[in-house]
Amino acid sequence: AIQLTQSPSSLSASVGDRVTITCRANQGINNVLAWYQQKPGKVPKLLIYDASSLESGVPSRFSGSGSGTDFTLTISSLQPEDFAAYYCQHFNGYPHFLTFGGGTKVEIK
Amino acid sequence: EVQLVESGGGLVQPGGSLRLSCAGSGFTFSDYWMTWVRQAPGKGLEWVANIKQDGSEKYFVDSVKGRFTISRDNAKNSLFLHLNSLRAEDTAVYYCARKHPVAARRYYFDYWGQGTLVAVSS
Numbered sequence: 261a262i263q264l265t266q267s268p269s270s271l272s273a274s275v276g277d278r279v280t281i282t283c284r285a286n287q288g289i290n291n292v293l294a295w296y297q298q299k300p301g302k303v304p305k306l307l308i309y310d311a312s313s314l315e316s317g318v319p320s321r322f323s324g325s326g327s328g329t330d331f332t333l334t335i336s337s338l339q340p341e342d343f344a345a346y347y348c349q350h351f352n353g354y355p356h357f358l359t360f361g362g363g364t365k366v367e368i369k
Numbered sequence: 370e371v372q373l374v375e376s377g378g379g380l381v382q383p384g385g386s387l388r389l390s391c392a393g394s395g396f397t398f399s400d401y402w403m404t405w406v407r408q409a410p411g412k413g414l415e416w417v418a419n420i421k422q423d424g425s426e427k428y429f430v431d432s433v434k435g436r437f438t439i440s441r442d443n444a445k446n447s448l449f450l451h452l453n454s455l456r457a458e459d460t461a462v463y464y465c466a467r468k469h470p471v472a473a474r475r476y477y478f479d480y481w482g483q484g485t486l487v488a489v490s491s
Contacts, residue, residue, distance in 0.1 A: 362413050
């Protein structure tokens with residue numbers, strides 16, 4: 261089964277910092293990967309899909325890259341509202357299942 | 370405005386059953402695959418089940434196969450999750466979510482409900 265491993269599991273950063281989160285798959289998944297942001301007590305929000313496509317309405321400071329097994333989510337200049345947990349997610353068509361990474365918590369330094 | 374509203378959560382004893390509901394509005398419910406995702410307290414997200422637009426295809430994570438069923442009523446814009454033989458490890462907030470309208474071979478979530486808490490404890 262495809263597994264997604266995120267790193268780091270948590271990080272501390274300051275407003276204005278460039279932040280990079282990694283998601284690694286245990287086998288190639290082409291570009292079938294999404295990134296979500298979840299603030300405490302809130303529902304997840306789609307940021308990036310197909311590894312690098314920005315969801316409508318999401319600020320351009322968020323970007324995604326990668327293909328195959330290694331993917332990154334980058335926040336170019338961290339804003340106060342970006343402190344949250346971030347999850348990657350993959351869909352496998354056959355057999356049909358979805359999997360999430362374990363999450364990365366971005367905290368204030 | 371797209372809205373998904375879950376209901377039906379609560380406290381249930383191990384081995385018990387529960388039915389969760391999700392009411393959709395603001396979009397053509399019958400046009401979309403729908404999903405249940407859960408999140409245990411303080412933990413990450415876990416996919417639970419998917420159902421095709423007409424209900425003809427249903428898929429489940431291994432840990433709930435044979436215990437949970439998913440169904441929908443397109444005439445009432447409603448999605449359901451039937452939880453049977455509940456275990457302590459099923460304790461979680463259960464979210465319904467809509468499949469993002471991207472290509473058929475991709476499956477992401479563009480709208481989520483606020484979730485309903487299921488607590489399994491004696």
